[in-house]
Amino acid sequence: MLELRNITKRFPGVIANDRACLTVGAGEVHAILGENGAGKSTLMRILYGAYQPDEGAVLIDGEARQLTSQRQAIACGIGMIHQEFMLVQPMTVVENVILGLDGDIGLRLDEAAQRISALSDHHGLGIDPHARVADLPVGVQQRVEILKLLFRDARILVLDEPTAILTPQEAASLLDTLRKLALQGRAIIIVTHKLNEVMAVADRVTIMRDGQTVRSIDPAQSNEGELARLMVGRPVGRTVVRPKIQPGARILSVNGLRVLGATGGEAVCGVDLTVREGEIVGIAGVEGNGQSQLVEAITGLRRSSGGSVMMDGRNVTHATPLEHARRGLVYVPADRRYVGSIAALGIDDNAMLGRQEDFTRGWGLFRDRRRIRRHAQELVERFDVKTPHIRFPAGKLSGGNLQKVIMGREILRDPRLLVVEQPTRGLDIGAIEYMWSQLLAVRGQGKGVLLVSAELNEIRSLADRILVIHRGRFLGELTPEDADDELLGLMMAGMAAKPGTGPMPDRPRN
Numbered sequence: 001m002l003e004l005r006n007i008t009k010r011f012p013g014v015i016a017n018d019r020a021c022l023t024v025g026a027g028e029v030h031a032i033l034g035e036n037g038a039g040k041s042t043l044m045r046i047l048y049g050a051y052q053p054d055e056g057a058v059l060i061d062g063e064a065r066q067l068t069s070q071r072q073a074i075a076c077g078i079g080m081i082h083q084e085f086m087l088v089q090p091m092t093v094v095e096n097v098i099l100g101l102d103g104d105i106g107l108r109l110d111e112a113a114q115r116i117s118a119l120s121d122h123h124g125l126g127i128d129p130h131a132r133v134a135d136l137p138v139g140v141q142q143r144v145e146i147l148k149l150l151f152r153d154a155r156i157l158v159l160d161e162p163t164a165i166l167t168p169q170e171a172a173s174l175l176d177t178l179r180k181l182a183l184q185g186r187a188i189i190i191v192t193h194k195l196n197e198v199m200a201v202a203d204r205v206t207i208m209r210d211g212q213t214v215r216s217i218d219p220a221q222s223n224e225g226e227l228a229r230l231m232v233g234r235p236v237g238r239t240v241v242r243p244k245i246q247p248g249a250r251i252l253s254v255n256g257l258r259v260l261g262a263t264g265g266e267a268v269c270g271v272d273l274t275v276r277e278g279e280i281v282g283i284a285g286v287e288g289n290g291q292s293q294l295v296e297a298i299t300g301l302r303r304s305s306g307g308s309v310m311m312d313g314r315n316v317t318h319a320t321p322l323e324h325a326r327r328g329l330v331y332v333p334a335d336r337r338y339v340g341s342i343a344a345l346g347i348d349d350n351a352m353l354g355r356q357e358d359f360t361r362g363w364g365l366f367r368d369r370r371r372i373r374r375h376a377q378e379l380v381e382r383f384d385v386k387t388p389h390i391r392f393p394a395g396k397l398s399g400g401n402l403q404k405v406i407m408g409r410e411i412l413r414d415p416r417l418l419v420v421e422q423p424t425r426g427l428d429i430g431a432i433e434y435m436w437s438q439l440l441a442v443r444g445q446g447k448g449v450l451l452v453s454a455e456l457n458e459i460r461s462l463a464d465r466i467l468v469i470h471r472g473r474f475l476g477e478l479t480p481e482d483a484d485d486e487l488l489g490l491m492m493a494g495m496a497a498k499p500g501t502g503p504m505p506d507r508p509r510n
């Protein structure tokens, strides 16, 4: 159904794709695996018409096609689901699905709604065409994205890290849906860093390294260890040892914190938490349950509407981010592109963001270029950032490499309290292993870490205590030993509370 033949794509100083080849048949789920910066996103962008290759060809049903826009890719039956959904939240499902379509279908909402219902029933997606997208859990929103593509008769579906923000139950159900879509004769391509998913769902996996497609194999003939080795070039495991540490003094204590959301309702409904020296406290939850507002209020980026935040015994409820930074609180936001970095600036300038005064000379009047360069160089080397040079614009780094820059920047600041959201999202397994060891090293130095993550394996491996957040409330505190995937997943979906922690919350709508 699809063939990418000897695709080469160059950017100044980088060969992102180097004679890459990929063949995907009807009925096949094909996984693309590769280290950060290996060229996966670039290859997929070529497939859906966002980039044109310098050399090589895209063949669909054996015919060479020029894909010069996303619209053209869709017309050829290729649909893409990005990690960040492209849905308009206040609009209904049907409005979202028909948005951007040519012709007068947009005027015939009822007809579109009927077709959506029929498609949803046929594929077991369970979607109400009249539901408002903002009211749907993320797992269902993702199914709306799939439905949008099915509505446009997509035969080749490309999904970028599709399970990154799903609960284990939602992830399992998505993989099941993908299998079914393939069985109906579609071709499904998933770009993923999760080897267990590759093993569970893929018929074939293509491994990319340095822009080249180095191997295409049947995962059933392989195992996770071999895939990791093929991808990273050395054996890796995602296990780390969390040595026992007696926690010390209380660094952070949050009492009854309340934060308003964008629509005026409460995003955080009076939560308590503490982080002590030598402790990693994990907040597990599906994105959009108040965790971002909570950490933004703790770090001074958002005003709280009630409650208090104390750091090292001082009331810092209304401190500014700069005041927090001076007390040693640093923050890594989930949104690395728009909040965590400045796209047009080089890695060197991004590496000193927030502490520019430390990199000056001549009574603070001039920037100390040599120190800036040395610092960026250390960051790039220590965190293995793949880049042609340190002045390379952050916005042009691959997702995983940008994540390394931001995490590295904050860890090198030697924080007293590190607040991190989704620290390893988009990182390959080699980089995850390293980042986890760095977070444990921060803990080992007697610092505190507040870790917000949707990755259960990450939370369980790193956290000394786990709080599960749902709709702005903590549903209970677990130890990593208590927290199995099943219980955590149900709690994250709001369908279970830790026994003995009070009433069950409302069941989500879907």
Ligand SMILES: Nc1ncnc2c1ncn2[C@@H]1O[C@H](COP(=O)(O)OP(=O)(O)OP(=O)(O)O)[C@@H](O)[C@H]1O
Residues within 6 Å of the ligand: 011, 012, 014, 015, 016, 034, 035, 036, 037, 038, 039, 040, 041, 042, 043, 386, 387, 396, 397, 398, 399, 400, 401, 426, 428
């Ligand atoms: N617009 C661009 N300009 C310059 N270089 C780019 C551009 N887009 C990507 N690159 C470079 O191409 C290489 C491959 O990047 P790509 O995003 O395809 O990697 P990836 O495998 O998707 O990585 P990740 O797993 O980190 O998302 C990287 O070195 C990246 O810096």
